[in-house]
Amino acid sequence: MLWAALRFPDLSLQLHLRGGASCGPMVVQEASHRPRVLSCNEAAQKAGIKPGMLVSAAHAVTPQLHIRTRDPAREATALTGIATWVTQFTPTVSLASPNEILIEISGCLRLFGGLRPLSGRLRAGLAELGYRASVVLAPNPTAALLLARDGIDTSIGDRHELRRTLARLRLTRLDQPAQTVAMLAHLGVHTIGDWLSLPRDGLARRFGQGMLDEIDRALGLLPDPRPPFSAPARYSASLELPAPVRETEPLLFAAKRLVLELTGHLAMRQIGVMRLKLELGHAHHAATPVVLGLSAPSRDAGHLVTLLREKLCTVQLPEAVETLTLVAGETRPLGSHNQTLFADGRPSREARWRIIEHLRARLGVEAVHGLETFPDHRPERAFRKTLPGHARDTSSDLHRPLWLLARPAKLRPDESLPGTQRPMRLMEGPERVESGWWDDFDVKRDYFVARDGAGTKVWLFRERPDGQDWFVHGIFA
Amino acid sequence: MPSALHSLLQNPAIWRGNEQARVALPSIPTGFSELDRELPGGGWPRGVISELLAERSGIGELSLLIPALAQLSQQDGWLMLIAPPWIPYAPALAARGIRLSRVIVANTVSDKDTLWAAEQSLRAGNCSAMLAWPAAFNEHGLRRLQFAAEEGGSFGVVFGETSRAALSSPAPLRLRLGMRQDKLSVKILKRRGSGVMPTLWLDTDKPHGAMLQHTAKILNHGGHGGKAGKADLSISMGVA
Incomplete structure (x- = not known):
């Protein structure tokens, strides 16, 4: 032993x-009527303060x-x-x-x-x-x-x-x-x-x-049993800043202390964190929460601190921060890494997600997404946004444009795409799309492939049965 | 005296303008053999930024990259589309052989964010391709991207307007894209290895490599889906 x-x-x-x-200079005093200095930092020692001194005396030395x-x-x-x-x-x-x-x-x-x-x-x-x-x-x-x-x-x-x-x-x-x-x-x-x-x-x-x-x-002559310590199931810890701050870097410095403590906890339990909340406590306002959502469980302190930096850069603080509280939310099992015997140069599974989380931390969770196809005839419903990396791989043999306009752009019959003068030439079509009478998005359209005056291939449609207007819905690019 | 001229031209000290240095640069075949021939390394270069300046958006600048993207999507890394001008249409991407599980779209609200996201993606080293559409950018921003691409060894493309062609740029490969008679014209503005800069005319609907791959897939499947299969086969016959 x-x-x-x-x-x-x-x-x-x-x-x-x-x-x-x-x-x-900082001192810690005992809680009593005439408090004495229990301990003091180096700056206080340099000023001449010693443990055991009356706090009033210490205060007289350094105001x-x-x-x-x-x-x-x-x-x-x-x-x-x-x-x-x-x-x-x-x-x-x-x-x-x-x-x-x-x-x-x-x-x-x-x-x-x-x-x-x-x-x-x-x-x-x-x-x-x-x-x-x-x-x-x-x-x-x-x-x-x-x-x-x-x-x-x-x-x-x-x-x-x-x-x-x-x-x-x-x-x-x-x-x-x-x-x-x-x-x-x-x-x-x-x-x-x-x-x-x-x-x-x-x-x-x-x-x-x-x-x-x-x-x-x-x-060592007698047995020496000790009560075992069992770590709390959920991690939550707070830290008081020595002085109130607003700047990102000092906040990160303190947050890193807590993140390191957390990663030790996660390593012991062989888990990674999926959600993390950092609460910035103020003196007069309600705490400002900073929430991190991760795509894959992680317990890499460097990575978590990078994500927190991006979040902290964008957060609006009502006043200076006095305390930090770190709370681990949802966790998932995460085994430790097996080192490869022969380095194959491929990034590990966890490393692949870092860039996604990094982008999401700054741009927002909604702004970074994957794409997958969805079996629906209506062009607007034929794709879906997914969580990054969670799209299903499908194949399709429809002739569809690479770009879809978020909302179809209306064209006059004599008009062409902006920036060109000559009219459209219809090349393929019509392809009839009629679907969706059962929900609120009923589509009855005839789609055409056309080239505009400058030669750009576009995807047009006209409403059936008697629509006069043409709409550009996609660009083949 | 053709033989005398020929022997004179054998002199290694003579460099001819239409030759370019063949260098072993890490690169990805573009899927267009005419273009591959003109690019140093025989394809889109890795570890550098390529600048694609299109006369107008939507003339085929994405189609030019699709065969390379389809190949890259077979690997582990992400295909990052940062601040695309319109919605990248998933059914079309899938139809062109891109594995959708690799595609990530990042929408931004400012050019600052676009360039930041591009830089992070290039530096991360686990994105096999990064395509960015900033509304405006300057030489300084591009230089940062170039450094990040070198660091991460990534394939990065920044799309810009042709007005930038006259400005200097740290990007080692610059192409100007236009459209004449329904074909995409690709003018090489700058490349490593120099030489005379040619203009190419590409039919982006029929990339060479990508089409063969697609045909092989259909042949393996034993002719699925009737009409579409036949159409593809007839094209492949034409090429063969």
């Missing part, structure tokens, strides 16, 4: 910062300070989001509140090419989500947690090394009452090494079995 502990030391701050590329109040519920939501994303690496995930996640990775090491590539991908992925984490690898979850709390970014493989490293760890890191730890400190027992050198039965009598068990679990 090999466990990784992901610890987010200043999660309360990071969840406010991750929505923007840079931000002025343009952004102050946020700590919200444990939002931290828990953020942690769930990260855990959801992590499930794409391994199915064994466990939350250790308030700001730690444990994952078992011995089963997936081979898939990701070993320890170093895997921890590299984890770190890079977390950075892309906008979180800073320390990652500690140890043979059991308790040891991984304790070492992560100590701030050591390390990776421990064998039992003897674990014992040596844990022996240096201070007892204050344990999940034990402060009173017990203080009492031990008075006795001169500061580290786990000191504890281990004392007789076990006496320690159990004085300090209870609980502490003995925790240290035994860390050493």
